[in-house]
Amino acid sequence: MARVTIDNLALDVPDGLTILQAAQRAGIAIPTLCHHPDFAPNTSCLVCLVNVMAPVPAMAGGIAPGRMLPACATRVSDGMVVESETPAVHEARKTALELLLSDHVGDCVAPCARTCPTHMEIPGMLAAIAQGDFIRALAIVKHDMVLPVTLGCVCPAPCENTCHRAAEGGAIMVCALHRWVGQRDLVTGRPWVPPRAEPTGRHIAIVGAGPAGLSAAYHLALLGHEVTVFDDHPHAGGMLRYGTSPDALPRPVLDAEIGVITALGVHWQLNTALGRDIPLAHLQTRFAALILAAGSLAPSKIENQKSEIRPGFPVSYAGAILHPGRLAVRSVAEGKRAAFTIHHLLTGSRPAAELPAFLVSAGKRNREEVHTLMRRGASPIARQDPSLRTDLLPLDAIAQAQRCLQCGCAKIESCRLRRYAQEYGARPHRFPGAHRPIVEIHISSRAALSGGGGAGLTFDAGKCIACGLCLQVAAAQGEPLGLAWRGRGLALRPSVPFHKPLAQALTHSAQAVLEICPTGAFTAAPPTAQP
Amino acid sequence: MTSVDLIPVDAIIARCGRGPEACIPILQAIQDHYHYLPTPALERVCRLTDITPAQITGVASFYSHFRTRPSGQHIIRICHGTACHVHGSQRVQDALARSLQIIAPADTSPDGQFTLERVACLGCCTLAPVLQIDQLTFGHQSGAAVPQLLADFAELSRTPGSPAGGTCMNPQVSEGSIPGAGVEFRVGLGSCCIAKGSQRVFDAVAAELHHLGAQATLKRVGCVGMCYGTPLLEVIEPAGRRHVYESVTIADVISIVRRHAAPKRLTTRFGLWIDRTLDRLAAATPAVGSALAEQSPRSPREWQGVRVNPPAATTPLMLSLADQKSEIRDHQFLSRQVRIATEHFGQLDPLDFDEYQRGDGLDALKRYLAVPDPTGLIATITASGLRGRGGAGFPTGRKWELVRAAPGTVKYVIANGDEGDPGAFMDRMLLESFPYRIIEGLMLAALAVGARAGFFYIRAEYPLAVQRIAAALDQCRQRGLLTQAGLEISIRQGAGAFVCGEETALIASLEGRRGTPRLRPPFPAQDGLWHKPTLVNNVETLAMVPWIVRHGPAAFAAYGTARSKGTKVFALAGKVQRGGLIEVPMGITLRQIVEDLGGGVDHPEGVGGKEPGTSSSASAGDPSSSASPWPLSGGAPGPSFKAVQIGGPSGGCIPAELADTPIDFEALASLGAIMGSGGLVVLDRHDCMVDIARYFLAFTQDQSCGHCTFCRIGTRRMLEILERLCAGQARPPELLELETLAHQIRGSSLCGLGKTAPNPVLTTLRYFRGEYEAHLQGRCPAGRCKALIRYRITDRCDGCTLCAQQCPDQAIPLTPYRVHRIDQSRCSRCDTCRIICPIPGAVVVESGLNPEDTKTRSRQDN
């Protein structure tokens, strides 16, 4: 037995245990990336660093007092004092993460989805369209975005400005496609109404039926709240109705999409002006919370009435009150955010965040990289002339959606690099001007993954942290070819010996490799992928 | 690919074995045969041996000697070691690439004739800049000399063995000494000396002796250490009088030999007398000696009026001890030295077993073979205070004790001869000159720890060392010495990976794996080669052992400081007059080494008038106006130096102000440097400290095994900041980031390579921060960083047109008899014009960023 102190906690643990194992017994979490209990420690990532003090064992120069050592491989010795949760240790772990991130090329979230203020899951929508599953595409769109057709008519499509595919054949027609998906639904005459959550019994007032108010109403209704929208105009729609030309935005489209909100059970109280017809104080007695999304009300007017708001009463602001811009999609996004804030204030539970708090972005992809990424199965055709976009045929829509590179990371939920980076507050751009690794992609369509629907495996070297786990698991599973290290220094990456295809390297261990890889380097290939 | 003939592979496997540990030797043999590693050959290896595809792919791509593409007909290896770097190796590389039309990333000329490779150090640092074409080594190169170099090489390859220009050598090493009686001629034949033509001197002496039919002994000896004066020819008259001739050329040999060796036949004698008289008359000089001086072709070769690669320090021809100046000089060089590891330097034929044994060689070993007493032996070493010379200075006796005490009956000993530090060549010299002594040391270590098998791990760049150790081991084997000790010793060669000098990486390499270090503990003493207790000692450490046993620990401990005992061998190179190999007692100061032994910087101000000085008119570049704590700012005259780089890429730069620090493990560490293996590179005021830091980071990051995050990525990020500094593109906060990151890498890397990699940066930041700040402002006070300097021709130009003719970028219009001008937009700062210009001060280097330039540069970068 050895007596070890970890963060002032004295433990008696058997000799031969690693610090990591000892800490786990005591319930102290130490981050690890390159370590797996089934295998010998790789000691490559060094995010498990701890500060080890005393005693100096057999060889001086070995452990000097106060040395940063990897917890996953350092064995305990009697009298050892270990620090895990100190600023110095955190700084070291954070630096390790920042260094790994500086050599990491990838987009946690596709740039289009990141840029679109609603953060609609664009690649998912495109994948559904590409597979001809227009119902799923619609569900994805409506999950994040109220009024997809309306926005499809008026939005300048900032998402398309960041599309990586712009480097080859033009950006994906994201805007036209979500409009097309919505339009297909509207023309049935009975547009699809997404399911509502269990009623919460709370009633919320929204002032303003413009894009922000409509969006807030939609999302609150979806979350199970009772909603009433006040507006001093005779019709809902705000600037969408009173600030656009019917040529650009045909009114029947707007009416039909507002109809979906009505179908969700939202009450309208139109021709009602705040202050004139209904005082703020009154709203506070009748409703559980308030969203001020009255875009055209000058902020100063709101300012005047602010004093009337009871301290502690849940109020949120959205739309033009916050910013004077005229970008409808931005107001829509703010309406959604205000809805989520109110929901959180009232229920204490947070709707799934739209974007994770920590993201890395690949920055601008050059043409060569886009060509590499296209090998994951994107169609080589070019973007269709936008003037044809109103009458996209289903086959055109599918073909256009098939151009998508699927830029986001398939492992965003499980990636441990991202998780720790978020936890430790790592700055992905601590090192400006860092050398960018060469993007290299290997795909195996034959190395079937269990439960992957026959999907193959993709290896994206740009996201590899050179932890070595994939080599270990392939070797342990007795792969005849397996994976090998190639190169040294910064170029170090796993590779298939003799430049053979990935499918030959991993004849039966593809699933295990996919699961053990801590990052998005090994992911399931998109179904369309070609080896 | 299918056309590759695979039959030789089977023979290679039969020769090297089938176990995983045979991987590196097999790959080396395959590459020897095919000049690269053809994939079908590797696949065949996997079919026929226990080596897996993963292992062979990993190993083949780890070591830099292995090529996956066929190379050109000839391989040019350009040394980028520290000494060569400070002497402008990059300019030589650029000039070669340009004249061979090799455009990166290609490394082979379009005609398939030449492949360019970078090497870390060729171990001939005193001849810097050095390069090798196939087996031929060329020293003292420069960009301007490249056409001549290629012409020389073409000529040499046409007529192999013919005597060529003064700086090229043929590496065919003579079989051994030619015994005889009477006068003894000794020629030092280390790699360095051979590169400077000693072998040809040796051959010429042999030929002349043969021609004369004289009674004389011709002896090959190891390195004398006076690398600055090679080729060295020492003559010992039967009466015991010694004459040392320095920088001897073939032309000198005949006269020297005739002067000392009496021909047997009278007729020959008479003929010679006539020759001599005629010589004398022709030269119209009274003495043979001076006549030689006059005839000597050492004066710079004339070619189109251009001086082609003159040796860095043109020493006056020294003829005998009668030459006062040289005598004093050599006395200064030699007198402070204490010879323990290099005992009997310049006297022993490296491979003469009997001679070694006749002296006191093997006495120590025989004592313990006769009466085994491992504890007594370890006690002796412990009492001597010997600490490892491989860098870390771990007490040797203590390490032996740990290995001895480790449980198990199978143990190994390893002599670490991987010496990868650029700018260090002590271990090469010891292996080449004293193979028996190191074998004796290793055998004593084996006896002490109870090992039955030992290994030499030697860098592949040291073929002569490998050859000599192999021959010496054969001798020991034939004489039954190894059997008597119950020991088998074999040799393994590295394959181009600096990190393999680290003991756990070395062990991985011996096991046939990638040279990736692992976390210590456990230390090799507990868990080493094939998981057995293993003793790893540096070659120099082992070379000290026999002496300590013979003279007793107290004699050894009498030298040195309180905690650092005995002597240390250093490779002195860089901007120093007398570069060479020295062994000095610990406690001597750096200043004593550089100034007393080394004679100060090699181009003191004003000598030769060929200083790349910054122009006095350029106020921005005037070092005296910069804030850097330059000992030489303002260009103080006299032989002084700016800093000493000690310890190579793990060490640091110690400024001249602190040069009175004694050599001692702890004292050096307190300055932020380390003793390291013993490279000492002297830097003068033309060396930019930011550039030096950048140079070392480029080295370590290139040599990083890539295993751990801090070293793999961190050193690269540091290098990127340093590159931006040298390009004048860094922003002030980056200096802080550089320092922060340096501390983090030092504290958190897995192995010694990463932990010490920041040292060159941290020491230069500590002592030369002003220079870093100057770079932030777009100035390089030393006039070294290409992006921050401009070449300018002053009014002193007399319009000789040489620069215009030689400028490889056609940046200088030809204007005979008028002052020339440099077109800055074309100038690539190759330094050719400055070297070629015959007029002192006509071409000057100005510091300061040209705003025009940076704009275009950053635009191109985007």
Ligand SMILES: Cc1cc2nc3c(=O)[nH]c(=O)nc-3n(C[C@H](O)[C@H](O)[C@H](O)COP(=O)(O)O)c2cc1C
């Ligand atoms: C990056 C690195 C390179 C090294 N290179 C060498 C080397 O070339 N030769 C050497 O003897 N020791 C080298 N060492 C030190 C060895 O790891 C080891 O400490 C040494 O061989 C032990 O011998 P000693 O106790 O006699 O010094 C190196 C260490 C590191 C971290």
Ligand code: SF4
């Ligand atoms: S290619 Fe697809 S996922 Fe990538 S940015 Fe464009 S639309 Fe989004």
Ligand code: SF4
């Ligand atoms: S690809 Fe392999 S080495 Fe790279 S992060 Fe994933 S498991 Fe680790």
Ligand code: FES
């Ligand atoms: S988990 Fe310990 S070093 Fe990576």
Ligand code: FES
């Ligand atoms: S030979 Fe070039 S630095 Fe050593």
Ligand code: FES
């Ligand atoms: S020719 Fe005039 S300075 Fe070079």
